[in-house]
Every structure is written in C-alpha cells, then in structure tokens.
Amino acid sequence: xxxxxxxxxxxxxxxxxxxxxxxxxxxxxxxxxxxxxxxxxxxxxxxxxxxxxxxxxxxxxxxxxxxxxxxxxxxxxxxxxxxxxxxxxxxxxxxxxxxxxxxxxxxxx
Numbered sequence: 001x002x003x004x005x006x007x008x009x010x011x012x013x014x015x016x017x018x019x020x021x022x023x024x025x026x027x028x029x030x031x032x033x034x035x036x037x038x039x040x041x042x043x044x045x046x047x048x049x050x051x052x053x054x055x056x057x058x059x060x061x062x063x064x065x066x067x068x069x070x071x072x073x074x075x076x077x078x079x080x081x082x083x084x085x086x087x088x089x090x091x092x093x094x095x096x097x098x099x100x101x102x103x104x105x106x107x108x109x
C-alpha cells in the first residue's frame with residue numbers, strides 16, 4: 001500500500017507536521033525529516049519517537065488504534081482510500097490532543 005499521510009498540528013511551531021506511513025508485512029514504515037524506520041503494528045518505536053521529538057502530545061489509545069488499523073490493512077479488510085481516511089482521523093485526534101494541551105507559565109508556556 002502506498003504511503004499514507006499523517007498530518008498533525010504542532011503547537012510548539014504553530015504549524016502542521018507531516019509524517020508518512022506505509023504498511024509493511026510486519027507493521028509500519030515511517031518517513032519523516034528526523035526519524036525514519038520500520039515500526040511494530042502499534043507504531044512503536046518510531047512514530048512515538050517522532051511525536052516526542054516534535055513535542056507533540058498524543059492520546060493514550062493511539063497505539064491500539066494503529067495496531068487495529070494495520071491489521072485491517074494487512075488482512076485486506078479495508079482499501080487504500082479507507083486506510084487513508086482512517087490514518088488522517090487518527091492524526092486529527094492527535095491534533096485535538098495537542099491543541100488542547102494546557103499552557104502553564106513556567107512549565108510549557
């Protein structure tokens with residue numbers, strides 16, 4: 001399956017950051033400017049290394065959603081367009097989490 005765009009908001013830089021995901025036989029391959037590589041179906045380790053490196057907060061359930069999505073792709077249950085939409089739904093979820101992070105003076109403000 002061709003690369004899937006995972007575009008999330010980054011509060012630190014006030015812009016969107018784009019990661020590219022490609023389903024492989026054993027999980028995901030992530031492509032980004034900084035950290036690239038093959039991941040497990042739940043996205044560990046490189047998806048989360050990228051998010052942490054970019055100081056992007058993400059929801060705790062992201063891992064299980066990515067693992068489920070990878071399984072659906074791997075077994076042919078969903079097609080490319082469906083996968084593309086679902087990946088962006090997950091990215092939107094991350095963006096919502098990032099945009100709603102409390103900003104406290106002296107800590108992260």
